[in-house]
Amino acid sequence: MRKGRGQSGFEMISRREFVTIPFAVAAGMSLRWRDDCSDFTMPNDTPNSRQLYPGVYQVESLFGGRNLFQYLFVGDNIVLLDTGLAYTPEHTIFPAMKKLGLEPQRLNLAITSHADGDHQGGNDAIKHAVPTAWLACGDADRAMVEDPRTLWEQRYNFLKQDYGVGIDPEPSPDVGKPRQMDLTFAGGERIRIQRDWDLELLHVPGHSHGHLALLDRKQKVAFAGDAIHGQGCPRADGAMALPVTYYYVDAYLSTLRLFENLPIETLYSGHWPTLRGAEIRDFIAVSRQTVQTFDQVILTQLAAHPRGVGMQELIDAIGNAFSDWPKDTLVFAMFAVKGHLDRLVEYGKAREIRDSRPFKWVPA
Numbered sequence: 288m289r290k291g292r293g294q295s296g297f298e299m300i301s302r303r304e305f306v307t308i309p310f311a312v313a314a315g316m317s318l319r320w321r322d323d324c325s326d327f328t329m330p331n332d333t334p335n336s337r338q339l340y341p342g343v344y345q346v347e348s349l350f351g352g353r354n355l356f357q358y359l360f361v362g363d364n365i366v367l368l369d370t371g372l373a374y375t376p377e378h379t380i381f382p383a384m385k386k387l388g389l390e391p392q393r394l395n396l397a398i399t400s401h402a403d404g405d406h407q408g409g410n411d412a413i414k415h416a417v418p419t420a421w422l423a424c425g426d427a428d429r430a431m432v433e434d435p436r437t438l439w440e441q442r443y444n445f446l447k448q449d450y451g452v453g454i455d456p457e458p459s460p461d462v463g464k465p466r467q468m469d470l471t472f473a474g475g476e477r478i479r480i481q482r483d484w485d486l487e488l489l490h491v492p493g494h495s496h497g498h499l500a501l502l503d504r505k506q507k508v509a510f511a512g513d514a515i516h517g518q519g520c521p522r523a524d525g526a527m528a529l530p531v532t533y534y535y536v537d538a539y540l541s542t543l544r545l546f547e548n549l550p551i552e553t554l555y556s557g558h559w560p561t562l563r564g565a566e567i568r569d570f571i572a573v574s575r576q577t578v579q580t581f582d583q584v585i586l587t588q589l590a591a592h593p594r595g596v597g598m599q600e601l602i603d604a605i606g607n608a609f610s611d612w613p614k615d616t617l618v619f620a621m622f623a624v625k626g627h628l629d630r631l632v633e634y635g636k637a638r639e640i641r642d643s644r645p646f647k648w649v650p651a
C-alpha cells in the first residue's frame with residue numbers, strides 16, 4: 288500500500304492519541320542509562336509479565352485462546368522480542384514495562400522474530416510511542432513485516448488463486464499498519480544488553496524464510512518464536528488451536544537439527560509452554576515425526592488418486608491424521624501441505640497438473 292496524504296493524516300491522529308498517554312512525555316530523554324541506577328531493584332512479576340531470570344521478562348496476553356508471548360531483555364540496553372498485535376504494545380507491553388519501573392521510552396530495539404500478524408502487528412505502535420527505538424526483523428522477512436498487505440497476499444493468501452484455499456481477502460486491522468524496519472538480521476549477529484551479557488541472533492527458517500531466534504549462551508536459554516511447531520499450536524488451556532504452519536520443509540528440518548544441537552537447557556517460544564531439558568528433545572522429536580506423518584499422508588493420497596488430488600482433499604486427509612486439530616482452523620495446514628508438495632515435486636515423487644484451477648498433483 289502506498290502512503291498517501293490521507294494515510295499520513297491518519298497516522299498523525301494515531302500519534303496524537305499515543306502522545307496523550309503519560310509515558311510519552313518522556314520523549315527525547317537519553318536512551319543511555321542505568322549507570323547511575325545500578326541499585327534499582329525491579330519487581331519480579333506483574334499481572335502481564337513474569338521474570339524468567341534476572342533481566343529477562345516474558346510478557347503475556349491471549350490471542351484467540353492461545354498464549355501470545357513477547358520477551359523483554361533489560362540491561363544497559365532494553366530489547367523487546369516481538370511486538371504482538373496492533374494493540375499489544377499499548378494494552379500489554381507498555382503497561383508491563385511501567386509496572387516493572389521501566390519507561391517505555393527506554394526501549395532501544397524491538398525485534399520481530401518472523402513475518403506474522405501476531406508477532407509484527409505492534410511495530411507501528413512501538414515506533415509511534417517510542418520514535419527512538421529501532422525496529423528489526425529477519426532480512427528475508429522484511430517485505431512482509433513492513434507491510435500488512437504484502438503479508439496478506441504473499442504469506443496468507445498466496446494459494447488462493449491457484450489452489451482455492453485462503454483466508455479473508457483484506458488484512459485485519461489487528462496486524463498493524465505499514466511500518467519500515469530500521470535494520471534487518473541474517474543470523475550470527477550479537478546484541479549487547481550490558482557489558483557481560485550478549486544475545487546471539489540465530490537464523491531459524493522453515494516457518495518463514497527470515498525467522499530469527501535469540502540465544503542467551505551464558506544462561507543456556509533460547510527464545511525460538513514460532514520456529515518449532517511440535518504437533519501444532521496449543522491454546523493456553525492445553526487443547527490444540529492450530530495445525531503446524533511451517534512451510535519450507537527442508538529448512539524446517541535443518542532448524543530442528545540446529546535447536547537439537549544448541550547448548551540450551553530452557554526453550555521459550557511465541558505460544559508454546561516453557562520447555563526444559565529432555566522436554567526440548569521430545570518436542571523436537573515430535574516436530575520431526577509430524578513432518579514424516581505429513582509425507583506419509585500425502586504420498587498415500589497421491590497413490591490413491593492417480594488422476595490427481597487437490598489441496599482441499601489433502602488438507603482433509605491431514606485433518607484425519609491429526610484429529611485433535613480443530614476443524615475450523617484446519618485450513619492453516621495449507622502451508623505445510625504446499626511445502627511438502629513442493630518438496631515431493633522437487634524430489635521427483637509428485638507432479639503438478641496445471642490444466643485447470645484449482646491445480647492438482649499426481650504421483651510422479
Ligand SMILES: [Zn+2]
Pocket residue numbers: 403405406513557558
Ligand atoms: Zn505466532
